[in-house]
Amino acid sequence: QTGPSNAQAALGTPTGSAASRNRHLPMGVPASLCLHGHVAPTILLVGAQKCGSSSLWFDLVTQVEGTLKARPTPGLEPGYFVKEQHFFDQDERFRQGMAFYVSHYPTCTRGARARYAIDATPEYLYFPGMAARVHAAYIGHRRALRVIVIVRNPTDRVLSWYGHIGAWRGHGNLSLDEFVHVSLRELRACAASHGLTTESDELWASPCRRLHPPLYDALTGGLYAPQIAEWLRWFPASQLALVTFGGYIKRTGEVLHDLAAFIGQGRRSGAPAVHARAQAGASKPGARQRQRLAAAHKNSWSMGQAVFNVTVRAALTKFYWPHVDSLIALLHRPVAEHMFSTPFSPASALTARGLIDGTM
């Protein structure tokens, strides 16, 4: 799928400071990757969907030195496609090849400082087969890639999904609680009919990953372990970074500092200091912060104050417990040993309890 490149990715030395808890920054930080005359995306913020990826993308392109977003494409929704290219997950775009993909990014400039284009398409994590496609497409340039994953309490993710994707695809007349109830019931039935249990990681790549409309993939998007494992099958752990939503909200400046180091850069000079973000609605932000948050939330249709009925939340939490345990177990396996994580390191502080109660 990859056409001939105009330049090879040159490997230099890291310029960013090493993040405190991560001893394993990728060896050799790539300069800009120039393909077909354009700066090719080397930072893939692959999801998960509804886990704060728009906010994190906005912070990366405004705060981290050298980062670039895509150019608006005429005829396509500008606020959406500058963030998400949907190249690897949409066959009709993928078939057009790498020259088409990179044409959405600025042209390369001889002698310019290193620039890192970002594609923040959350479906890259969710769809099976994406990591393999990226691996094949970046042949000869794989070491230039940095893959970032942000995860969130999966129960809160379902609420967010219902308010955005569910509303968009039409969740019929099902209330939030009915929607969860029916999704759990259908998922259980589907798992049983395929010889699986609802605790199994295999659910994600099974036919049960998508239930019939209007349920779709609301629940299985939160099975993070198999999704991350798929990327770890194709890329060295040192090229993957894991961010926790709760940690990002509470320790935004620290997370951006760490990710800048992961990318091999520092914070943009002159970028305003970013302090911890309050959870939406928990504080009264000033006008400037409101403007920043509005931009950062552009791609989210937050349900604001909506809450689950207590029993429904408990049922979802029960469903997700083994899956969060599975994520923590994966992060402790040798294959993930050199994975970059911020602001919590799996070996020390990241716990299933913290992810479930949203403090991480």
Ligand SMILES: Nc1ncnc2c1ncn2[C@@H]1O[C@H](COP(=O)(O)OS(=O)(=O)O)[C@@H](OP(=O)(O)O)[C@H]1O
């Ligand atoms: N700073 C801050 N504080 C609190 N909440 C935040 C913040 N940044 C993003 N978010 C929440 O993240 C949810 C949107 O996630 P995504 O941007 O990944 O959505 S999307 O997949 O790109 O559509 C969406 O969650 P819900 O409000 O629960 O729907 C956003 O509100």
